[in-house]
Amino acid sequence: MTIRKPNIGPSDDPLVDLLSHRPRRLRRLPGLRRLVRETILTPADFIYPLFVVHGTGVERAIESMPGQAHRSIDRLPAVIDAVVAAGVPGVILFGLPAAKDAAGSENFAADGIVQQAIRAIKARAPELIVMTDVCLCEYTDHGHCGILGVDAHGHGPIVLNDATLPVLGRVAVSHAAAGADVVAPSGMMDGMVAAIRGALDEAGHADVAIVSYAAKYASAFYGPFREAADSTPQFGDRRGYQMDPANRREALREMALDADEGADVLMVKPALAYLDVIAAARDAFDLPVAAYNVSGEYAMVKAAAARGWLDERASALETLLSIKRAGADMILTYWALEASAWLAEGRDDVG
Ligand code: PBG
Numbered sequence: 001m002t003i004r005k006p007n008i009g010p011s012d013d014p015l016v017d018l019l020s021h022r023p024r025r026l027r028r029l030p031g032l033r034r035l036v037r038e039t040i041l042t043p044a045d046f047i048y049p050l051f052v053v054h055g056t057g058v059e060r061a062i063e064s065m066p067g068q069a070h071r072s073i074d075r076l077p078a079v080i081d082a083v084v085a086a087g088v089p090g091v092i093l094f095g096l097p098a099a100k101d102a103a104g105s106e107n108f109a110a111d112g113i114v115q116q117a118i119r120a121i122k123a124r125a126p127e128l129i130v131m132t133d134v135c136l137c138e139y140t141d142h143g144h145c146g147i148l149g150v151d152a153h154g155h156g157p158i159v160l161n162d163a164t165l166p167v168l169g170r171v172a173v174s175h176a177a178a179g180a181d182v183v184a185p186s187g188m189m190d191g192m193v194a195a196i197r198g199a200l201d202e203a204g205h206a207d208v209a210i211v212s213y214a215a216k217y218a219s220a221f222y223g224p225f226r227e228a229a230d231s232t233p234q235f236g237d238r239r240g241y242q243m244d245p246a247n248r249r250e251a252l253r254e255m256a257l258d259a260d261e262g263a264d265v266l267m268v269k270p271a272l273a274y275l276d277v278i279a280a281a282r283d284a285f286d287l288p289v290a291a292y293n294v295s296g297e298y299a300m301v302k303a304a305a306a307r308g309w310l311d312e313r314a315s316a317l318e319t320l321l322s323i324k325r326a327g328a329d330m331i332l333t334y335w336a337l338e339a340s341a342w343l344a345e346g347r348d349d350v351g
Contacts, residue, residue: 030348033348034348038325039321039324039325041317041320041321041324041339041343042087042343043086043087043088043089043336043339043340043343043344044087044088044089045320045324045328045329045330045331046088046089046320046330046331046332046333046335046336046339046340047088047089047090047091047092047129047131047290047330047331047332047333047336048083048088048090048091048092048333048334048336048337049068049091049092049093049094049332049333049334050071050076050079050091050092050093050094050117051068051069051070051071051094051095051096051228051229052070052071052072052073052076052093052094052095052096052113052114052116052117053070053071053072053095053096053113054072054096054097054098054113055072056072056073056074057072057074057075058070058071058072058075059071059072059075062224062227062228063227064223064224064227064228064295064299065224065225065228065295065298065299065302065334066299066302066306067302067334067338068228068334070096070228073113073116073117073120076117076120076121076124077120077124080121080124080125080128081124081125082337083125083128083336083337084125084127084128086336086337086340086341087340088336088337088340089128089129090128090129090130090131090181090182091121091128091129091130091131092131092132092133092184092332093114093117093118093121093130093131093132093133094114094133094138094228094229095107095112095113095114095117095138095139096113096138096229096230097112097113097138097139098113100139100140100141101139101140101141102140102141102142102147102148103140103147103167104136104138104139104140104167105139106139107136107138107139107167107171107174108167108170108171108173108174109174110174110177110178112174114132114175114178115174115175115177115178116178118130118132118175118178118179118180119178119179122179129181129182130179130180130181130182131180131181131182131183131184131211132175132180132182132183132184133184133186134168134171134172134175134183134184134185134186134187134196135168135185135186135187136164136167136168136171136187137187137229137231137233138229138230138231141234142157142233142234142235143231143232143233143234144159144233144234144236144238145159145164145186145187145188145189145238145241146159146160146161146163146164146167146187146189146241147159147160147163147164147167148160149163157235158240159189159240159241161189161190161191161241162191164187164189164192165189165191165192165195166195166199168185168187168189168192168195168196168199169195169196169198169199169200170199172185172196172199172200172208173199173200173203173205176200176203176205176208177203177205180208181208181209182208182209182210182211182264183196183200183208183209183210183211184210184211184212184213184267185210185212185213186213186216186269187213187241188213188216188238188241188242188243189241190257191261192212193210193212193214193257193258193261193262193263194261194262196210197210197261197262209264209265210262210263210264210265211263211264211265211267211290212258212263212265212266212267213267213269213292214251214254214255214257214258214259214263214266214267214268215243215251215254215255215266215267215268215269215274215277215281216242216243216267216269217242217243217244217245217269217270217274218237218238218239218242218243218244218245219242219245219269219270219273219294219296220296221270221272221273221294221295221296221297222270222294222295222296223295223296223299224295224296224298224299225294225295225296228295245273245274248276248277248280251268251274251277251280251281252280252281252284255281255284255285256284256285259285259287263287264287264288265287265288265289265290265329265330266281266285266287266288266289266290267289267290267291267292267332268281268289268290268291268292268328269291269292269294270292270293270294270296270297271291271292271293271294271297271323271328271331272293272297272319272322272323274291275322275323275326276326278291278323278326278327278328279326279327281327282326282327282328283327288329288330289327289328289329289330290328290329290330290331290332291323291326291328291330291331291332292331292332293319293320293323293331293332293333293334293335295334297319298333298334298335301315301316301319313338313342314349316335316338316339316342317339317342317343317349320333320335320339
């Protein structure tokens, strides 16, 4: 038997002369491509973000995020039914309070907008996983993710880390008491996971999980969300607490700390410009990894598609696939419903 050497190109031996490596063989037919596909998206990968507001009969389109809306509680059942029908396992809630103040009081009010929404969703679809974003920025009049104060020299205002922790614990307990399954602290305060774990356990909510926005970068890609959530800081920026986009080792350190403090899932945010961080997280930790396909990643494809410059379906699915391929176990995405419908079409390029 002659063994063909894996050579490409001319040789004296007519057998060796054959082109023996032909990766295209397995790309020839849709069935072959499906058999060798390494990453497969399913609706079970997605978590759908929802924005809830006070009032009745409100379903107001969010201009910066085409296809997304502000909804009052009475408008939730229809979208919740759609999420369940799509096979998407969970939602994450963001609330717009009736009034903002320095401490963000509605954040931990029993009848706060998020607490009402949790109860309404659990009443409609008890099996649907309800996650909540635990942060101050949508509730504070200054738009920062913590309590403001001055430093040891009287300089400020700055976001006070340790004074913010009990507030985050209180918010998480209030969400848990309303029926949330998962809380997701997004404020990048040091020790936030430990503070929330402690507060939840003490209040009898040991079974509520924490998905920590562990590696959250100070990113330009949150722009459309800040319009949607009315959470733009009124002065300065978030670079004193969110991570520097230049740093990857630091992300691993942030994630190690959060894992140590009791995080059940580690999140990287944004996703697309940080695929290397998602991949590093996957390698370094056994915990599930979540990735947030943020508002700017969504809006830029929507905007280009609206001009006919990109095919939205193909671009969105390719984006989501890349996030999963990088190592994410779950993806928070505004495309959750549309992507599930596209996947159900069963075309041969992703499923
Ligand atoms: C903070 C929070 C933000 C997002 C989720 N949680 C905004 C921020 O940190 O400024 C951004 C989500 C997105 O852009 O889609 N509560």
